[in-house]
Amino acid sequence: MTATIRPRRSLLFVPASNVRALEKARGLPSDAVIIDLEDAVAPAAKEAAREQARAAIAQGLGGREVALRVNGADTPWGADDLALAASVAPDAVLVPKAASAEAVRDIGRRLDALGAPARVQVWAMIETARAVLDADAMARTALEPASRLALFVIGANDLARETGVRVRAGRAALLPWLQQVLLAARASGLAAIDSVYNDFSDTAGFAAECAQGRDLGFDGKSLIHPAQIAAANAAFGPGADDIAEARALIAAFTAPENAGKGAVSFEGRMIEDLHVAIARRTLALADAIAALHHP
Structure with a gap:
């Protein structure tokens, strides 16, 4: 693929x-x-x-x-x-x-x-x-x-x-x-x-x-x-809540105060690079759906 x-x-x-x-x-x-x-x-x-x-x-x-x-x-x-x-x-x-x-x-x-x-x-x-x-x-x-x-x-x-x-x-x-x-x-x-x-x-x-x-x-x-x-x-497909959470997760992980950290706390759980990758894929899928059906 x-x-x-x-x-x-x-x-x-x-x-x-x-x-x-x-x-x-x-x-x-x-x-x-x-x-x-x-x-x-x-x-x-x-x-x-x-x-x-x-x-x-x-x-x-x-x-x-x-x-x-x-x-x-x-x-x-x-x-x-x-x-x-x-x-x-x-x-x-x-x-x-x-x-x-x-x-x-x-x-x-x-x-x-x-x-x-x-x-x-x-x-x-x-x-x-x-x-x-x-x-x-x-x-x-x-x-x-x-x-x-x-x-x-x-x-x-x-x-x-x-x-x-x-x-x-x-x-x-x-x-x-x-x-x-x-x-x-x-x-x-x-x-x-x-x-x-x-x-x-x-x-x-x-x-x-x-x-x-x-x-x-x-x-x-x-x-x-x-x-x-x-x-x-x-x-x-990702819903509105999924998209909002993905954006918030990426923002939290990439915040300046978390630079260099391998894992950070987000909404009561620990997140790391793999969670960011999943979140980025969620946003990419949402963008692809929007481009397909609302060009």
């Missing part, structure tokens, strides 16, 4: 086959849009959806980050989807059911061969048992020269289907796997996005899962409906 902070509180999936949804996405406050050529598009509609995705990416989606979820390389549509990605150059290509380090490398090599600009990232969906087990090996490919890998997206629906776990409120059965993937991502400098929440009418349940994802350390949440954007943005 680059040093530049990119807000990824809310990543909205939009079917490439739905022209109206693509047009509406331009005015929505999500931090990113994932144009979906895979699960949300029926086989008979794949070709038309590809052309609609081409037009939408060429026109732009309001300055926000745009990813294209392609069909798997082992499907009849995967090669054409990658060729489209190389030609229209979205911010990222989201690879479904990534399962090995070599598969991640292969996507990068194929994008290189197709002439995709270097800025086009690879995002990998972690949605199989094998992907969870090999998450660290996949993440480590981000440390290799010219790697495009930048982000993991959890795919809990497919993971639950394959493993047979029952996903209940609180996601107890999934938590060890979520933490394993998150640790793998962070160890190699990758961003990590929590899974979708299927019942978009369950606002309380969605808010609770956003809070859980935030506390686990995810950067944001993937979404299936525009109604989920506001809650995800609120959960994964």
